[in-house]
Amino acid sequence: LTSEVSDKFTLIGGIDARYYKGEHFRRLENLLNADAYYSQSDDNGTRYLTEESPATFGNFFDNSYKDADNPNVLAYHNDGLVTWLGLFGQLEYTQDRLSAFIALTGSNQGFKRVDYFNYLESDPDRETAWQNFLGGTVKGGLNFNLDERNNIFVNGGFYSRQPLFDNVFINFVNDVNEDAKNQSVTAFEVGYGYRSQSFDAKVNAYYMTWGNRQFDITSENDIGEEIQYQFENVAQQHIGLEVELAYRISRTFSLTGMLSxxxxxxxxxxxxxxxxxxxxxxxxxxxxxxxxxxxxxAAQTTMSIGASWEFIRNFSIFGDFYNASSLYARYDVDDDQFLMPGGEVVKLPSYSLVDLGLSYKFDLGNSLRAVARFNMNNVLDEVYVSELVTNIVDDPSTSENEFYNNRGVYGFGRTWNAGFKLYF
Incomplete structure (x- = not known):
């Protein structure tokens, strides 16, 4: 809903409601020529499964597992239910060179778990009570036009995010995590913009903290018993500077640039x-x-320079140079090497890519237009590692480096694609 409160104020509001039910189970798809499968995971009784429930194309969800006489489900069977009710409101203010806004949201998210295997049918703990968590956001921003070409802006906000389902119910049963709390994100941004007929620039600095993230790990003690550790207050801090530039040298030639x-x-x-x-x-x-x-x-430092030239009417050539650095391996923060001070994260080599392309515009008449494009990516066929999915640091006592010990992904070599768009 939108209401023009006055010539300076605009009020926007809304409400949304959602409901989700996820059914989690394993079912018998193929007996592999056996007569039956002996299922022992259900506390309500063991049974032989003799009917297959294959997942065929176009029928990924087969309700035969719900057969009351011979339920075809094994290993585990539980439902996850989630409800959501949210409110949204935003007030905008505009006068002369100043514009500002403030936005508020509030929501209640409820979680319920029903476990058909780990509890008897007569057990009231088979179904949990609803676990409700309040959350919301507070955001605000201000933009001031210094003149026709220059502006400054500032934005900030706080987000209280409800915990995930797996943080609310732990141990793969209906145990409620009494310590489950909302995650929090706090972010601020300040920037400057410039616009003219031939040159545009935007510079902004940001600061963000992502706090109270939660996860758990399980290990064994000296006698083989499982010990679960529930971590809270896990926090990340993101600080950065971003620059975007565009320079139109002439009607047919332009340059762009980006730095982060x-x-x-x-x-x-x-x-x-x-x-x-x-x-x-x-x-x-x-x-x-x-x-x-x-x-x-994710690369923490990136930059690019691009150019576009319409060297013949409607016929253009364009290219980009892109560089990525400060890229680190993907890792789990609960890896063994971080259980003592001095743990390291593998830093990947920086890499640079060159992309080129051609385009041609058609005027087909009767208000019909078309554009044909040809693109070639990584023209120089640069060989580079775009991602490491393990984090094994270099051992200086051997001749092998981290690329011999880790698993990762090479970036794409030289590729090309073509496209055709029709506008009418």
Whole structure:
């Protein structure tokens, strides 16, 4: 809903409601020429499964597993239910060279778990009570036009995000995590913009913290009992500067540029107390030394330079140079090497790519237009590692480096594609 409160104020509001039910199970798809499968996972009784429920194309969900006389399900069977009710409101203000807004959201998210295998049909704990969590956002921003070409802006916000389903119910049963809390994201941005007939520029600096992330790990004690550690207050900090440039030298020739420099890292160590899953008693502590570890799986510094030239009417050639650096391996912060100070994250070599393309515009008459394009990516066929999915650091005592020990993904070599768009 939108309401023009006055010539300066505009009020926007809304409401949304959602419901989700996920059914989780394994079913018998193929007996592999056996007569039956002996299922022992259901606390309500063991049984022989004799009917197959193959998943055929176009029928990925087969309800035969619900057959009351011979339920064809094994290993586990539980439902996850989620409800959501949210409200949204935003007030916008505009006068002369100043514009501003403030936005508020609020929501209630409820979680329920029904476990058909780990509890008897008569057990009231088979179905949990609804676990409700409040969340919301507060955002605001301001833009001031210094003159026709220059503006400054600032934005900020706070987001309280409800925990994930797996953080609410733990141990793969209906145990409710009494320590489950909302995650929080706090972000600020300040920037400057310039616009003219031939040149545009935008510069902004950002700061973001992502706090109170939660996860758990399970390990065994000296006598083989499982100990679960629930970690809280896991936090990351993202700081960076971004620049975008566009220069129209003439009607037919233009340049673009982009630079993004970031510093993304964990900003604390975190400790969890363990719980013995057999005795349900507290047992031991677990500390992860993450303070200062770089966030992996995305280049923290990138830059590009591009050019476009219409050298014949309607016929253009364009190209881009792109460089990525400060790229670190993907890793789990609970890896063994971070259980003591001094853990490291593998840094990948920087790489540069050149892309080129051609386009031609057609005027087909009767308001019909078309564009044909040809693109070639990584023209120089650069060989580079775009991602490491493990984090094994270099051992200086051997001649092997981290690329011999890790698993990763090479970037695409030289590729090309063509396209045709019709406008009418």
């Amino acid at each position: 420099v970031g510093d993304w890292k964990y900003n604390n160590n975190f400790t969890a107390r363990g719980q013995n899953l057999d005795t349900q008693m507290p047992e031991g502590e677990f500390t992860i030394f993450a303070d200062g570890l770089k966030v992996g799986d």
